[in-house]
Amino acid sequence: MMTVMATLMGIDLPDDPSNAGSSAPKQQETKPAPKAPETKKEEPKKQEPKKEDPKKESQDVEMEDSETSDVKASLAAKAEGNTLYKQRKFDEAIAKYDEAWTLHKDITYLNNRAAAEFEKGDYDAAIETCNKAVDEGRDMRADYKLIAKSFARLGNTYLKKNDLESAVKFFDKSLTEHRTPDVLNKLRATQKEIKTQEALNYINPEKAEEARLQGKEFFTKSDWPNAVKAYSEMIKRSPDDARGYSNRAAALAKLMSFPDAVRDCDLAIEKDPTFIRAYIRKANAQLAMKEYSQVMETLQVAREKDLALGEGKNVHEIDQLFNKASSQRFQALEGETPEQTMERVSRDPEIVGILQDPVMQGILGQARENPAALQDHMRNPEVSKKINMLIAAGVIRTR
Template identity: 25%
Template sequence: MALDELRSKGNEAFKAKKYADAIHFYTKAIELSPQAEAAAALYSNRAACWQNTGKAANALKDAESCITLRPSWIKGHYRKGAALESMQRYDEALKAFQQAAKMEPENEEIADKLQQLVLILRERNEKSTPESCRTAEEAKNIGNSLFSAGNFERAMLFYSRAIALSQEGNVEQANYYANRAACHQQTRNYHLVINDCDKALEIDPTHVKALLRRAIAYEGLESWSKALNDYNQVNRAFPGMAAVSQGVLRCQRALRG
């Protein structure tokens, strides 16, 4: 069968809610390796079939394939958000729908999804305790959500839980230390920022966020030479960052007196 015929049969089966048949036809069409735009639509359609048969993990995989082929097409991001929501991965679902909303700000369906997810996350954040988190990823996600809401003190508790649940010396653990440092930065507790950044950098000496946050903390303590050293390290790794260049200039001015 030709591509157009396979796609047409897939669409007919989908409309008739014969999702297994639709998946069969869309899969055969994908195997013909069509151009990116056509393939993206097929992956999107098959993702919708998986979603309707309760196979959200497969839907997510197809949605991501769709996004890879057509990053600026809203449907891939919508399908991804729907799959993640079904998997109760609400933080990631929110990001996917936010990406879709950037493409179509007036889309009411996406706006409704965003509103629903914000309410779900707000309720989860209010009810959750660090001790209730069973994985570092879960604790981190709640910490991130609380941080975004400006609840830095509570976010710290969840990042601490993520650190406790993570493998010692793992790169992800360095990220959790850097995240907690960001909370301390917001509350201007610069000594604790430095402590957490030091721990992150012991695990990953090139951790840019930890270097940058430690530089800002050293500035806050007027330790200009140490701040300059960290800014210079970041500058060597990622030249041209405006915040870093400005930090270098501030430190140089302070050191000149």
């Protein structure tokens, strides 16, 4: 009923009848949050400069002065040591270098001391001092050039003691620290000396003979590579034996390695200029390479050597090889007429030179009138060589 009456009268009633007599809900008042208390920024206090203790300052100055005086004293001691070193008073110089080292740690003084010990002949002491210089230098981060000098001095000392391997080791270490031409040359010379000594220690005539027989066996069986190896071993065991080079040249020729064969023959001739077999093998290798002019020159020398020895047992073989080389040199090429061959031969520089020689022109003129006179001229080795060349070329025809 109340609702109906209220509606008719235009009065709004609350939805919950139990709250009809209560007043409208009060708005809750929000209290403002309390303000944080303001903090005053404290300005940094200015630090007043500390007053240095005059006593401490004077102590620092005294220490610096003391260090400077020690360095000066060490340099003076070093200078005295150098003077004594030049006078070859090594014991006194060593004492001065020790004094300098005690006053101021500089490995230069140790290097100088090692030099004095080296010149004195006390190599073990020099090695000990150099090792100390390297260790101390590493600890104090010394200049790498000074450490390199220590290593170089170690190399020189071991070289003096004939310990070549150790010398190479320390020369190499010196170059790692600092590369200098002097140390590099010493390293290379020492390495070369090591190889020379190894070669000398390897020499054994008995072993060389065993290798020669083994090489001969391989050669007979046509096993050319192993023959070359055996003869190479013979050369190492007996480097002054010309037979090793000559035999290896023969095996190399079978393997068609003619330039190497010629080189070995030259070595054999160098070891023994009277070894005629080496000349003949050299000529055969040159002939295989079609070096006809060189073949004839080699054979001419061989013929003279053989006759000079008073034997002449190889002259026949030499002449046969000479004629073979001459015929191959001037033989007609395939499809070439005799006229073309003669024209080509006449342009050969060596033939032209012989024909233009005034002496040879006179000899050939005499030979036309008196062929027997040519035999007299053949006694001269130089003339004989030229006449044989003309005979081989077909310029002179014999019946």
